[in-house]
Amino acid sequence: MSQLDFFNKHQETLDQALSAINTRGFWSQYPENPSPRAYGETAAADGEAAFNGLLGKAFELEMPGITGQVKGEQSPYGIEMGVSYPQVDIDVLVSAMKQETKAWRDAGPDVRAGICVEILDRLNKRSFEIGHGVMHTSGQGFMMAFQAGGPHAQDRGLEAVAYGYRAMKEVPETTVWTKPQGKHDPLVMDKTYHIVPRGISVVVGCSTFPTWNTYPGLFASLVTGNPVIVKPHPASVLPAAISVKIAQDVLKESGFAPHIVSMVVDTADAPITKELATHKDVKLIDFTGSSVFGNWLEQHATQAQVFTEKAGVNTVIIDSVADIKAVARNLAFTLSLYSGQMCTTTQAIYIPRDGIKTSDGQMSFDEVAQALSIATSKFLSDNDRACMVLGAIQAPATVARIKECEGLGEVVLASEKREHPQFPNAEIHTPLILKVDAADIEKYSEERFGPISFLIATDSTEHSMALAKQVISEKGAITLGVYSTDDAVLDQAEELAMDVKVALSINLDGGVFVNQSAAYSDFHATGGNPAANASLTDTAFVASRFVVVQSRRHQ
C-alpha cells in the first residue's frame, strides 16, 4: 500500500473536521447513538463478546523492552477483570521510539493525518468493546461509557488531528525568497521549512475518562510527528490498551514501527509516572488528574511542554429563573450523571439567602433547595434508570468522601446507596446535596470529588459573583453555569467568566448540560485558571508540539 492511502481515504473527513473547527457549529464524525443502523446489527453483541474475550488474559502489544506482565484493575462493577499488560524497561522503550522518530517525522503531515484518522475510524468500529472497557474501569454506566468513551472521545481525537494538521499546514513547505537590490540582480533563495516533532510524548490518563481525556493529547502529538507513550491510570488500563493496539495495527500496516504508539503500565503500589515524565527524551506531557500531581509535573518536568487538566470547583450561580422545574431537572441530571465524577460536574451552587425571582413570583432559598432536591429524587426514583445514569463510584476514596462530607452542612438531600440490578458488588450512590452559608468558604471551596454539592446561601447575586470569582481564581474551574432572567446579570456573568477564564453556560434548562462539552464547538477548559493550563482543543494545545526547521540556499 501507499503511505498516502489512508490520507486519500479520509481526506473528506479531515476537510470536514477542518471546516468544523473554523466555524465551531455542530458536527460529529462518529455516531453517538449506539443503534444497529449506525454500527451494524451485531455490533453490540460482538463488542460485548470481544470485551469478555479479553478478560483474564494477557493483552499483547508490540514494544521493545518488555520485561514482564502487570495487572491490577478492579472493576467498579465488581466483575473479575484479570487482564495483564506488558511491563517495559522505560529506557529501552524510549530509545527504540527515538529511533523511529525520523521515519515518522519524514512521513509528513498528510501521511500522519491519514493514519490518525484511520486509527480513529477503527476505534469507532470498536466502540462497543471499548465502551464495555470504559464502563468496567471507570464505573460509568454503559450508555455514557459508550458515548463519552467511544464516539465523543473519537471526535475529540479527530478535533486534535484537525488542529495539529491546520497548524502544520500554515507553514509552507517551500518558498522562493526574492529580495530586490535596486539596479542589481535580486537576491534569490530557495527555502525549505521542515515540521520537526519535539520528541517523545507521554500522555498520562485518568481513571474516570480513560479515552476521552487521553485521545486529545495522543492525537495532537502523533499527528505532529511525535511518538507517543500512553501511560494509563493503573485502574483504567484496558480501554487505553485497546486503543494503543489499534494504533499499532494501523502503523504496522502503513509500514511504520508499531511502537511509535506504546503503552507503559504501572500499579498504584509502584508508580512510574515521575520517572517517565522527567526522562530527558520526553518533551511533551499531557496529564489529567489531581492538582497535586499536575502542579508537580508543571514544576519538575521542565524538560518538557506540560499540558495539564487538574481539579477545580465548578460553579453555578442562580439569580432568577423563568421555570424553576426545568432548571431543577437540568441540574438534577448534571449532579447525577456518573455520580458527579466528571471534571465538569457542578460542586458549588450560589443562591441568594433571600431567594430568587421566578416567573411564578419570589421563591425562598429553601424552596429552591427543595426544588432541586425533589427533581433529583424524582429523576433517580426508577432504580434501573438511576443506576444507568449514576454509574458506579470508581474509587473507594470517593465512596468514603460522601460520608466524610455529610457533616459539612445541612443535608438537603442525603446520598443513598443503591443496588445495581446486574452487579451486586457495584458501589452506587446518589448525590449528596448540602446547604452551607457563604461564610463557610473552606467547606465548599475545596474540590470534593464525587456526588457532593453545596447550595451556598449568599447575600445577593453580586455576592455570589464575588465569591465565585474568588474561589475560581484560587482553585480553578472548568465550568460555570448562570441562571438569570436579567440581562444585566448575564452581562456581569460574562465579565466574571472572562475575569476568571472559565467557560460559561447560560440558563441551561433543556437538553444541554453544563458538564457536557461538544467537540469542534465547545472548548473544554480554557487553560487560564488553576483547573487546567491547557484547553481541549485550541491552537496553543498543538502549536508547541513541533518546531519548524528551515534551510535556505541561493538558487
Place this chain on the structure above:
Amino acid sequence: MSQLDFFNKHQETLDQALSAINTRGFWSQYPENPSPRAYGETAAADGEAAFNGLLGKAFELEMPGITGQVKGEQSPYGIEMGVSYPQVDIDVLVSAMKQETKAWRDAGPDVRAGICVEILDRLNKRSFEIGHGVMHTSGQGFMMAFQAGGPHAQDRGLEAVAYGYRAMKEVPETTVWTKPQGKHDPLVMDKTYHIVPRGISVVVGCSTFPTWNTYPGLFASLVTGNPVIVKPHPASVLPAAISVKIAQDVLKESGFAPHIVSMVVDTADAPITKELATHKDVKLIDFTGSSVFGNWLEQHATQAQVFTEKAGVNTVIIDSVADIKAVARNLAFTLSLYSGQMCTTTQAIYIPRDGIKTSDGQMSFDEVAQALSIATSKFLSDNDRACMVLGAIQAPATVARIKECEGLGEVVLASEKREHPQFPNAEIHTPLILKVDAADIEKYSEERFGPISFLIATDSTEHSMALAKQVISEKGAITLGVYSTDDAVLDQAEELAMDVKVALSINLDGGVFVNQSAAYSDFHATGGNPAANASLTDTAFVASRFVVVQSRRHQ
C-alpha cells in the same frame, strides 16, 4: 476619532503581512535603506537632532506609581548620555495596568491590531532617532543600528502582530450550534467566543538589540490583549523608552490609558527583573539574554508563560567549496559585523584537518584558515569601513574576553584595537580567529560572546557533523551554516539541522549571511534547542498569549 480608524488606515498593510507569513516570500513594510527618498530629505538630520535633544534630560512617560528617576547608560562610543528615566513602584504600576486590561481586551483584535500597526508606523518615521539611540547603547555602527534597530525590528514587530491577529481570527466570534435530535426539534445554541488575554506581559530586553529583540514579544502580547511592561537592559534603555513613548501616544489618542504599555527600569547594581518576573499578575515573559538568567526564569517564573532566547554556539561546517574567496568574504563579513555580538554570529567553524575540496583542487586546513584570515583583514583594511561594520564593543566584559580567549588556541588572526574616526573612546576590536583541535571541545563548546571564533580541525566532515550535533544538542545554537559541493553532504546537513533543531544556511557566498534573518520568511531560532525555547515568530509564540472564553445559551 473612532477606535477603528487606525485599523482602517492600516488594513492593507496588515493584509500584506498576513499574506507574507503565509507564503514566507520576501516582503518588507519598512524601507531598510535610510535614503531621503524613503524617509524624507531632512529625516537624517532631524533624527540626529531629536536624539541629541534627549541627552542629559529626564525622559518622561505616563505611568502611575512613579517614585523617582534612574539613570546609568554608558555609550559604547563614549558620549555622555545622561538620560534619566522614571522609576516606578511595581505593585502600583501592575495594579493600574490590571485595571486597564478590560478596556484593552474589549477593544478586540481589529482595534488592537490597528493601534499596533500605527505604533510601528510612527516608530518607522523615527528610525533615525531610534537608530542613534540603538547605536549609542548597543555599540552598533550607525547603518546597522538604523536597519536592525529600525525597519528590521519594525518588520519583526509587524510579523508578530500578523501572527497574533491570525491566531485570534481563527476563532470565530460567534456560532450557532444546531444538533439534530432525530424526529424532535434540534438543540440550538448561540455561542460566543471571547479572546481573553493572559495578564500582564513583561518583555526583558537585551543590551545588544534593544528594539529588534523587544518588539516581537511586545507586539505579540499587545495585539492579543495583554498590557505590556518593557523592562530594558539597564545599558540600553533609550531606544526602548522612545518606543514605549510612541506606544503611549498612540494609545492615548485612541482613547486608552497610555500605561497599557509601560516601562520599568533598573540598574546593574539594583536589578529588579526577578521580582518583576515572579509577580503573581505577570503571566507572560519574553526574555533575551544569558542562559543562566533565561533558565532561571523558565524554572522560577512558573506563574507565567516564558519565552526565552539565550546563548548558544553558532556553527559553520566547511566540507568543500566552489569558490573559497567568495566563501571567505562571506564569512569575514559575518565574523566582523557588530564585532560578533549578534546572537546569530558563528563561533565554531569545523574544517577537516586534511583540508577540503575546492574547484581549484584540494586545499589544506591552513590554507582555508589563511583564506579566511586574509579575507577578514582585507575587509577591515579600510578603517572607516571597519569601524562602521564592527561597531563598538558593548560591554567591558566582552573587551576583556577577547584577551582571555587568546590562549585558547593558535592565533590565526589576532584581534586589533582600532581608533574610531569620530569617537576616540569607543572600544573597537577586530575579530580574533583561533585554530583548535577537535579534541579541545571545552574550548570551543562554550559561548564566547564577542568577536571570537574557532577553526576546529576535525577528522572528517562526518566528524564535524558529529561534533556539531553534540555541541548544539547540549549548548544550543540559532544558526548553522554548511558549505559543500556534495549533495549527499548537504542531505546529511539537513538531517543534522532537523536533529538538533537549528536553522540551516547552505553555501552562502554572496549577499546573504548566516547571521541575518529576514522577517516574514526566516524563523529566528526554532525553540527546539537550548539556545531558545521560542521562535521569532511562529504560531507557538503567539497562541498561548490568550485564552478563549466561551459562553453558550439556547436560542
